[in-house]
Amino acid sequence: MGADLHDIRYVRIGSDDLDESVRFATEILGLELMERDRSCAYLRGDDRDHNICYVKGRDAGTMTGWEVGSMTALDQAAAEFDAACVRVRAGTSEEREQRRVRGLLILNDPSGNTIELVARPQACGRRYFPTRDAGITHFSHVGLHTRNAPADEGFWVANLGAKVSDWIGDAALIRINEVHHNVALFPSTKSGVQHVNFQVESQDDIMRSWYMLQNRNVKVVFGPGRHPTSGARFLYFQGPDDMIYEYSTGVRMITAEDEKSYVPRSFPKEPSSFCMWGSLPDIPEFKVPVDVARAA
Numbered sequence: 001m002g003a004d005l006h007d008i009r010y011v012r013i014g015s016d017d018l019d020e021s022v023r024f025a026t027e028i029l030g031l032e033l034m035e036r037d038r039s040c041a042y043l044r045g046d047d048r049d050h051n052i053c054y055v056k057g058r059d060a061g062t063m064t065g066w067e068v069g070s071m072t073a074l075d076q077a078a079a080e081f082d083a084a085c086v087r088v089r090a091g092t093s094e095e096r097e098q099r100r101v102r103g104l105l106i107l108n109d110p111s112g113n114t115i116e117l118v119a120r121p122q123a124c125g126r127r128y129f130p131t132r133d134a135g136i137t138h139f140s141h142v143g144l145h146t147r148n149a150p151a152d153e154g155f156w157v158a159n160l161g162a163k164v165s166d167w168i169g170d171a172a173l174i175r176i177n178e179v180h181h182n183v184a185l186f187p188s189t190k191s192g193v194q195h196v197n198f199q200v201e202s203q204d205d206i207m208r209s210w211y212m213l214q215n216r217n218v219k220v221v222f223g224p225g226r227h228p229t230s231g232a233r234f235l236y237f238q239g240p241d242d243m244i245y246e247y248s249t250g251v252r253m254i255t256a257e258d259e260k261s262y263v264p265r266s267f268p269k270e271p272s273s274f275c276m277w278g279s280l281p282d283i284p285e286f287k288v289p290v291d292v293a294r295a296a
Ligand SMILES: O=C(O)c1cccc(O)c1O
Pocket: 143, 168, 173, 184, 195, 197, 227, 228, 229, 230, 231, 232, 246, 248, 251, 274
């Protein structure tokens, strides 16, 4: 069974230059700056209080936050982790304050990715007001590096109550709710957040951003394209501290009705499994050996 995660809540990203991260996130990505102090900057692409917190110092690493339904659910999750011999710790009052949450449980997956379960995150009564009209509707998923795909996948399924929606090679696209995936695990030699996804309203927003990013000399690293897995049309680009961002639109939902007959698919690790239109990725975790690419 595992913890009952409702949705992804935030990503925390260590940044060598907060000013640059904020500039990029507002002027290029199109997020709204909510709060800023000397060590943190909180930004959002939907009506939540924040989706990204850039933390001063790239060596602060990356963490992802996941919302559970209540403080009681958080306590139940802690008990289940204890029973499963998964080491967890309660967040300190300072850490809770930094994350704008009432309840915080911190753990690591087998690769060492920091996973934070949060309860009663701060809501916000003000509407998201973008700095640039990128068409962002909401923060949707993250890619994580995994040093051990089977172990991390098993952890998400057994301990975090998640389900695999599809695989691309050993990379699992994993859901905790009706969205095709909220997290994807990409084999790597390291851990940490591999990309951050924001959903945009339409394919027009993908294409408008594609031209804007090129005009602003932002490095587009994949797309415009379409994922055969979620069906989403996408565009990936690189921001400060080598963080990859993805706009996508049209991600498929796997409803409770779909669940009755849904069977996860196993796509081979080849270019057409990442893009059904023919775009080739300049993203290390998505690249395949040239002979495989040529054969595809
Ligand atoms: O949306 C997807 O299916 C997808 C597939 C591969 C890699 C990704 O980042 C994705 O979002």
